[in-house]
Amino acid sequence: MFGDKMIRYANQFTRAVAVASLCLATMAVKADEIAIGASLPLSGSLAGFGAYQKWGYETAVNDINKAGGIKIGTTQYKVKLVIRDDKTDPNVTASNTETLISRDGVAGMLGSCTPALVNAGALVAERRRVPLVSGCNPLGAFRAIRQWKYAWVLFFDEADLGNAPFRMLADYQLQTNKKVSILSDNGPDGRVVGGEIWPRAVSKGGYSLVGQNAFPIDAQQFTTMISQAKADGADIALVDAIPPQAIAMRKQMESADFHPRLLVMEKGAEPEQFAKALGKLADGVLVGGYWDPSFPYPGAAELGKRFESEAHQTQSQHIADSYAAAQVLLDAIAQAGSLDHEKINQAIGKTNKSYVVGPVKFEADHTSRIPVAVMQWQNGKAVTVWPQDKANGKLLFPLPTAH
Structure with missing residues (x-):
């Protein structure tokens, strides 16, 4: 009897969480916003990488919003980027990803940095069937985890x-x-x-x-x-x-x-x-390395100048793969014309375009290789x-x- 009650409560809780998540996502649409999320190492030993990624993700979102946002149906939506600090801890990355999906109702995720962090978030996104696009994760370490369905990585091969x-x-x-x-x-x-x-x-x-x-x-x-x-x-x-x-x-x-x-x-x-x-x-x-502003890719020179002008630091290649990863996700949402996770995921898989890091086209293993x-x-x-x-x-x- 006690076991039956627990099962009923668990089922009710699962349905409630699903409804709550749907409502949160719907709220983002009603507020004329599309939420996307990122868990980044803004503190801890990899904070140097996280700062570059944060700038790349934010710049890509700001650029699309300045251009009017993303059109879905007859409505133009602005994009809201929600970033949480994973403190260079894979457990926090996983927890942040779950929160961004279930509480913040994101349409898609952007990855952290290094295999330990990116893969930790990707596994949660995979389980929740929410698309995640990332750079900063060597392809062999990404492929070795599993056959991915919802996680995508553009980076170099070890x-x-x-x-x-x-x-x-x-x-x-x-x-x-x-x-x-x-x-x-x-x-x-x-x-x-x-x-x-x-x-x-x-x-x-x-x-x-x-x-x-x-x-x-x-x-x-x-x-x-x-x-x-x-x-x-x-x-x-x-x-x-x-x-x-x-x-x-x-x-x-x-x-x-x-x-x-x-x-x-x-x-x-x-x-x-x-x-x-x-x-x-x-x-x-x-x-x-894999990127420099001098490389003959669309927007490369401009991106390097923008970073140095705004951040007053020497540019890093991580501004490029993070900017491109965000663009891939945003383009996929626009192509899907929907906030449906499955449609967005399918659109990511069809990516075939030159970005600031060069051509991006995903293979069957969900990777796109950047030359070294x-x-x-x-x-x-x-x-x-x-x-x-x-x-x-x-x-x-x-x-x-x-x-």
């Missing part, structure tokens, strides 16, 4: 990223002793890039892997593995770590007098906070140094010393 330094070495015929040391965190992308892709690229390129170390994502002391890389005579150091760890590691390399000829620091060396924290120590550090470039920090700016046809600066090689 295999392209891992092979890029070796292709650059070959293209420029750079001379090293071919000894490579890998230092990567044990997060999702660190395991893929540092544990699988880089070792394969080392072997394929005819290089010698003299050291391979993994560390927790919250580690702060790297002196032992740095000393080992130095003792092994590694001319090439490949690092995958989030910004605080990458910054600490670069400082500890200098303290240990370890000066590889080529230093790649994936993930952690992307945001401007890396260069600001390190000053001259950032010069010469390489990081995989190699960036290098030079005097506080990220300069594209490879491939040669996209380079807007000259490669610093070998890695400069700070003194």
Whole structure:
């Protein structure tokens, strides 16, 4: 009897939540607004990424609203972007996504940053059958979770990223002793890039892997593995770590007098906070990239200028994939001519258009690949140094010393 009552209450509660969610979505329409949501790392270790994404998402929404909004039927609606801080915590990302869907009644979601956060939100959106579009999530880590139906990602593929330094070495015929040391965190992308892709690229390129170390994502002391890389005579150091760890590691390399000829620091060396924290120590550090205002994509140059003018910071590639992800979602809502999640999702799948990051067309696995470039920090700016046809600066090689 008690079990039967609980089942009835549970069913009633489920129906009530569904009705409430529908009412919230309807309220957004009645108020001449369409709500879309985003859970972003505005605090915590990935706040540097979240700030760029916030600007990209907000700018895309502001632009469409300035143009009149989105027309559904005979009515023109303004778009309301609801952002919640996930504090760089996957559990909070999941909770925020649930809240944005059930309480805020969003028509669609925009993703967070890095596999741990994007995938956490995508799994909730998938369960709730609400479309989610994101950048900032390497494609292999996204594909590895499941066969997606409602989540879509436009970004680079880890295999392209891992092979890029070796292709650059070959293209420029750079001379090293071919000894490579890998230092990567044990997060999702660190395991893929540092544990699988880089070792394969080392072997394929005819290089010698003299050291391979993994560390927790919250580690702060790297002196032992740095000393080992130095003792092994590694001319090439490949690092995958989030910004605080990458910054600490670069400082500890200098303290240990370890000066590889080529230093790649994936993930952690992307945001401007890396260069600001390190000053001259950032010069010469390489990081995989996919966008620069100089690339021949529609609106690229203008977007970079707008960000630097408004934020008074050096532009980051993350303003581009976030701006494009928002545009893809907004275009899909317009194409669907409806707030129905299924119709919006189907429209996303039909995307075939050039955006600020280049052509976007989703494959059957819900990914759209952005070609990889190699960036290098030079005097506080990220300069594209490879491939040669996209380079807007000259490669610093070998890695400069700070003194």
